[in-house]
Amino acid sequence: MALPRRRLKVVVTVMMINLFIFILISRNSGHDKNGHHKVRVPSKPFWTKLVPNSAYWNREQQILDIQNNPILAANYSSADLPDWLNDTSFRSDPCQPNFRVTTQVKDYNSLPARFKDFLLYMQCRSYPILIDQPEICKESPFLLLAVKSLAPHFDRRQAIRESWGQAGLIANHTVVTIFLLGNATAVDYHPDLSEMLHYESMRHKDIIQWDFRDSFFNLTVKEVLFLEWIQNRCSGARFIFKGDDDVFVNTYRILDYLKGLSEPKARDLFVGDVITNAGPHRDKKVKYFIPESMYVGAYPPYAGGGGYLYSGDIAARLHNASERVALFPIDDVYTGMCLRRFGMAPEKHKGFRTFNIEEKYRSNPCAYKSLMLVHPRTPQEMIQIWAWLSSPNLSCQ
Structure with missing residues (x-):
């Protein structure tokens, strides 16, 4: 028994010595004889040369x-x-x-x-502005409500003005509402509503319109132009909500949420109904179809375009990033690409319901009290829900 034990001790001792030598060599391999760190020069370029992508x-x-x-x-x-x-x-x-x-x-x-x-026209990012409101942010708003709309959608805009988009002082905070429009052209069989739109703009002073074809794929153009408009006309806005004209927004709830944020959280805010692990649809029958000849790869996390909320600081960073991201035909995906460009991802918030709420709760006023956004809603439903939430008699347990 003594011989095997001696052999085992010898083996263990040799292993320990080898381990000790290895550690010493590892610790000193990055130093020269004077104890200074050696500079390691890579043998190959860190960045490989680009090969053209087929998409x-x-x-x-x-x-x-x-x-x-x-x-x-x-x-x-x-x-x-x-x-x-x-x-x-x-x-x-x-x-x-x-x-x-x-x-x-x-x-x-x-x-x-x-x-x-x-x-x-994918390379074009500059279009003339037809209707502007240069003084609308003369006093920097706490919250800017920016609503994507089309020229014929007057009933939606008016419902928003009479409900969740009421401009002025709400809950002791300044709220400004604007509507973002392109040009609804005869090419898409729209009637000429330019005179009506100018009258609406003179009456309400909340229309921003550019001279580009207002189509689904050009919503990204609208996004880029709006980010530029913010920097030129409303850079002092503390927070921005951007959404569609067929959503209901609980402005009261949004203001309460924003008032409770810490300063670091407020500065880096971007929240909405976030979609992750998504990619392009290859079915031509789907509205969001993208062919492989145009794009390959997964999408970054992005907030559904029905509506999302972000800070003025993020708006400035999005504007800078957008100049380095090629235009993509789906605007909410494009915004996710821009966020990823400067190392951010949108944060999911359960108060954003871009895919509606259960049908059994839709006629219950209290179902909307804790939500920030519900999609879709008709103009009549917007006004009705706002009346519910504005009533002093509303009591929710």
Whole structure:
């Protein structure tokens, strides 16, 4: 028995010595003989050279990444810059139709008309403003309510003005409401409502309109123009709610929520009904269909476009990030892309119900008291729910 024990002790001792030597070598391997840290020079470039992506949006984003990232750009000399990265001739006038996409997108001819229109004008981010309200934020509001609308949707706008979008002083905080519009053109078979819209603007002084085609795919254009408008006209807004004109918003609840935030939380606020682990729909029958020829990859987390709430500080960061993110035809996904660009993700809040509430609760006034947003609601329902919440006799357990 003594011999096996001695052998075991020898083996254990040798193992311990080897371990001790290994630790000493590991601790000193990053130092030179004088005890200074050695500088390790990588044998290969950290950034690999880009290979063009087959999907058009992804390739356009690669071009923007090269243009805005000096580390990536350092990998290329002007002589060896690939043609697909160097060819920016059409960008000299980005608001002219880019007919090169007809050959760069392999299935362009078979795509629905809305895709063709988007791709032709994807580079354009600057459109004339037709109706503006330059003095609307003369006194910086605590809360700016920005509502995406269409020219024919007067009944929705008026219902919002008479309910949750009432401008002025609410719960001792200044609230400003604006409606964001493009141009409802004859191309989409809209009647000419320009005179009515100008009268509405003179009467209510809350219309912002740009001269771009107001279509579903151009909601991203509306987003980019609005972010620029905030910086030029309303940069002092403490918080911004941005949503559709068919939602009900409990402005009272939003103000209560905002007043209770800590300063760090208020500065970095972006909350809504967040969608994660999503990707493009490949079914052509779906409204949100995106072909593989346009985009590949997963979507970043994003808040449903029915409505979300964020800080003025985030608005400034979104504006800066949007200049480095290629336009994407779904606006709420695009906003998620911009957030990811500066290292943020939207936060889910159970008070945002962009997919409605259970039918049995829809006629119960107390069901709306703790919510911030419910979608969808008709103009009549907006006014009714607001009357419920504004009643001094409402008592909820």
